[in-house]
Amino acid sequence: MALIERRRSVVVDVGGVKVGGSNPIAVQSMTNTDTADVTATVNQTLALAQAGSERVRVTVHTEAAARALPKVVDTLRMFGSRVPIIGDFHYNGHILLKKYPECARALAKYRINPGNVNIGRHTDDNFRTMIEAAIEYGKPVRIGVNWGSLDASLLTRMMDENGRMAHPLTAEDVMKRAIVVSAIESARLAESYGLPHDRIILSAKVSNVQDLVDVYRMMAGECDFPMHVGLTEAGMGAKGIVATTAALSILLQEGIGDTIRASLTPAPNGDRTEEVLVSQQILQSLGIRSFTPQVTACPGCGRTTSTFFQELAEQIQSYLKHQMPIWKEGYPGVEEMKVAVMGCIVNGPGESKHANIGISLPGTAEEPKAPVYVDGQLVKTLRGDTIVQDFIGMLNAYVERTYPKQESGVAV
Numbered sequence: 001m002a003l004i005e006r007r008r009s010v011v012v013d014v015g016g017v018k019v020g021g022s023n024p025i026a027v028q029s030m031t032n033t034d035t036a037d038v039t040a041t042v043n044q045t046l047a048l049a050q051a052g053s054e055r056v057r058v059t060v061h062t063e064a065a066a067r068a069l070p071k072v073v074d075t076l077r078m079f080g081s082r083v084p085i086i087g088d089f090h091y092n093g094h095i096l097l098k099k100y101p102e103c104a105r106a107l108a109k110y111r112i113n114p115g116n117v118n119i120g121r122h123t124d125d126n127f128r129t130m131i132e133a134a135i136e137y138g139k140p141v142r143i144g145v146n147w148g149s150l151d152a153s154l155l156t157r158m159m160d161e162n163g164r165m166a167h168p169l170t171a172e173d174v175m176k177r178a179i180v181v182s183a184i185e186s187a188r189l190a191e192s193y194g195l196p197h198d199r200i201i202l203s204a205k206v207s208n209v210q211d212l213v214d215v216y217r218m219m220a221g222e223c224d225f226p227m228h229v230g231l232t233e234a235g236m237g238a239k240g241i242v243a244t245t246a247a248l249s250i251l252l253q254e255g256i257g258d259t260i261r262a263s264l265t266p267a268p269n270g271d272r273t274e275e276v277l278v279s280q281q282i283l284q285s286l287g288i289r290s291f292t293p294q295v296t297a298c299p300g301c302g303r304t305t306s307t308f309f310q311e312l313a314e315q316i317q318s319y320l321k322h323q324m325p326i327w328k329e330g331y332p333g334v335e336e337m338k339v340a341v342m343g344c345i346v347n348g349p350g351e352s353k354h355a356n357i358g359i360s361l362p363g364t365a366e367e368p369k370a371p372v373y374v375d376g377q378l379v380k381t382l383r384g385d386t387i388v389q390d391f392i393g394m395l396n397a398y399v400e401r402t403y404p405k406q407e408s409g410v411a412v
Contacts, residue, residue, distance in 0.1 A: 004252065004253060004254075004255055004286070004287075004288060005255050006022065006255045007220050007227075007254075007255040007256050008021075008224060009021060009224050009225060009226045009227070009258060010197060010198045010224055010225065010226065011023065011198060011226070012140050012198055012199060012200070012201055012226050013140065013198075013199075014055065014084050014086075014108050014109050014140055014201075015082075015084030015085075015108030015109070016082075016084070016108075017054070017055075017084055019201060019226050019258050019259060020201075020225075020226030020258045021226075023258070024289055025252070025257055025258060025259065025260060025283060025288060025289065026054040026055060026258070026259045026260075027052055027053055027054050027055075027259075027260060027261075027276055027279040027280055027283070028053065028054065028055040028056070028057065028086075028228065028230075028259045028260065028261045028279075029048045029053040029055075029056055029057070029261060029272070029273075029275050029276050029279075030056065030057040030058070030059075030088070030261070030263075031044045031045055031048070031056060031057070031058050031059070031272070032044075032266075032272060033058075034065070035058045035059050035060060035061075035065035035068055035069060035072065036062065036064035036065045036067075036068045037068075038068050038071050038072050038075060041058060041068070041072050042072055042075045042076055042079070044272060045058070045072070045076060045081070045083065045085070046076065046079060046081055047272065047273055048083075048272065048273055048276055049081050049083040050273075050325070051273035051276040051277060052276050052277070052280050052291055053083065053273075053276045054083065054084075054259075055083065055084050055086055055108075055109075055259060056083050056084070056085055056086065057085075057086040057087075057088050057111060058072070058085060058086070058087060058088065059088050060087040060088060060089055060093070060096060060103065060107075061088075061089075061090065061091075061092070063096065063099070063100070065096075066096040066099070066100040066103040067100060067103070069085075069087065069100075069102075069103040069106055069107065070102045070103060070105075070106040072085070072106075073085055073106040073107075074106075084108030084109065085106070085107055085108055086107065086108060086109045086110070086111055086142070087103070087107040087109070087110050087111065088111045089110060089111060089112055089113075089130065090113055090116040090149075091116050091117075091126075093110070093112065093117070093126065093130050094117070094125070094126040094127075094129035094130050094133075097110070097129070097130055097133040098129060098133065101137075104133050104136075104137050104139070105137050107139060108139070108140075109139060109140045109141065109142060109201075110130060110133070110134055110139055110140075110141050110142070111141075111142045111144050112127065112130055112131075112141055112142070112143055112144065112186075113144055113145065113146060113149055114127065114143060114145055114151055114182050114183070114186040115145065115146065115149040115150050115151045115152075115182070116149055117130065127186070127189070127190075128193055131189075131190045131193045131194075131195050132193065132194075134190075134195055134199065135193070135194050135195055139199070140199040140200065140201060141190065141195065141199060141200055141201070142200075142201040142202070142203060142228055143183055143186045143187055143190065143200065143201070143202055143203075144202075144203040144204075144205065144228070145179050145182045145183045145186075145202075145203065145204045145205070146205050146206075146232055147175065147179055147205070147206045147207075147211075147232070148207075148232065148233075150175070150178060150179060150182060151178075151182050154178055154181065154182055154185075155174075155175065155178045158174055158177065158178045158181065159171070159174055162174045172211075176206075176211060176214055176215050176218065177218070179204045179206070179215050180204060180215060180218045180219045180222065182204075183202045183203070183204050183219060184202070184219070184222060184223055187200050187202060187223070187225060197225075200225050201225060201226045201227065201228055201258070201259075202219065202223065202225045202226070202227055202228070203227060203228040203229070203230075204216065204219055205230060205231065205232035205263075206231070206232060207231055207232050207233045207234070207235075209231070209243055209246050209247040209250075212231055212247045212251075213247060213250050213251060216229060216251050216256050216257075217251075217254070217256070220256045226258040226259070227256060227257055227258055227259075228257075228258065228259045228260070228261070229247075229248060229251055229252075229256065229257035229258075229259070229260050229261075230244065230247075230248070230260055230261040230262065230263050231243055231244050231247050231248075231263060232263055233263060233265070234262060234263045234264055234265070235264070235265055236264070236265040236266075236267065237267070240262070240263075240264040240265060241262070241264065241278055244262045244263070244264070244278060244282070245278070245282055248260055248262075248279075248282050249282060249285075249286060252282070252283070252286055252288060253286065260279050260282070260283070261275065261279060262274075262275040262276075262278040262279045262282075263275065264278065280292070290335040290336045291335055292320060292321070292324050292335055293320050293324075293334065293335065293336075293337040293338065293339055294337075294338050294339070295313060295316055295317050295320065295339045295340070295341060296338065296339070296340040296341070296342075296351060296354075296355060296358075297309070297310075297313035297340070297341045297342070297343075298342050298343045298344075298347060298348070298351070300343055301343075301344075302364070303343070303344040303346065303363035303364055303366075304343035304344050304363050304364065308361060309341060309342065309343035309361040310343075312341050312359070312361065312387070312388055312391070313341040315388055315392075316339060316341055316391075316392070316395070319392060319395075320339070327399060327403075330405050330406055331399055331400075331403035331404075331405060331406070332403065332406060333402075333403045334399055334403045337356050337357075337398075337399070337402075337403075338354075338355040338356050339355055339356065339357055339358065339395065340352045340354070340355035340357075340358030340359070340360075340373075341358070341359055341361070342358065342359070342360045342361065343361055343363055344360075344361070344362070344363025344364075344366060345360065345362075345363060345366055346363075348360025348361070348363075348371075349371060349373070349378075352371070352372075352373040353373050353376045353377075354376075355373070356374070356375060356398065356402070357372070357373070357374050357375075357394065357395060357398050358372070358373045359371070359372050359373075359382070359387075359391050360373075361387075368383065369381050369382070369383050370382040370383070370387050370391075372391065372394060374394075374398060379394075380394070
């Protein structure tokens, strides 16, 4: 696979982790707990970090949340989690950052929405106050524009200017342009207040796939700030996953994006970590980063009326998910392993040969045997009631043999 050429950007330090340049594209997520509830916020943050989130954003919207934030961060560190915590501010961030300096110090980055800080109004200096806090405490800032809260005065001005043009743009095109202008002008304003160029990250989120692509392409051509990419309000279930995948895949394939988030709406009492897994799978499917061994499994057809291969694929996927926290600590490279679980003779042997280790189960009316291929070679044929256990045993042996075990960074 050809390497994707990344867009060039400056490098920003976020809590000791580099963003932008040639650094890995990072997975980000956000809690949906009340930040003032320290226990709930810590537990969800730990779950997100365990799932693979490399940045976690929390809402800081009340004095109670601002007071609790340092304890949230301290508790995470007590549990051994070093994940950078980002504070999400709207409307009153200038008050909270000034009134609660411990909160300002504890955060790894501030997220500011230009549409909610009254930029350009002489009666309010919210934005400047927040930037001054970032300067004082040495923190980077993400200037995150959202079309649901776009600066109304900027949009009105640009609409008026467009109306006076000989060949005016559509209202939709003016809005997309306004999103980009809001982000870049806010960044320049922050720099004019003294925030270093290499402490700024931009985002410009909309909820429509093609509009998001247009906005980020436009923004990428006009600045060298690192970019956080993701649909806003992507939605629930398949719709949210598909829309996020479609939008991010286009931009990532074009080298645009330094951190990503899948902003999925979880089902009631659903698992918040799903958004982390979706982001990881997008990066892994594009060949950009590897997080966990991948299982190739056929969809089934009239040749596979038995559900055995589906059950085996599910068991293997669950086993890999269970093992990865253990394997990734001791077997570097195992996340790139490819496993195939196929259901009949048509594509089974061929697909298994393309995997690191693969099994081709018998289809309907086929001889009850399951050939196993390792690195393209047939090594064994399994039979009987212990096929699952036998294959898992071969899988473990392959990991032990192929990815040298490491302890404290030393191969053994």
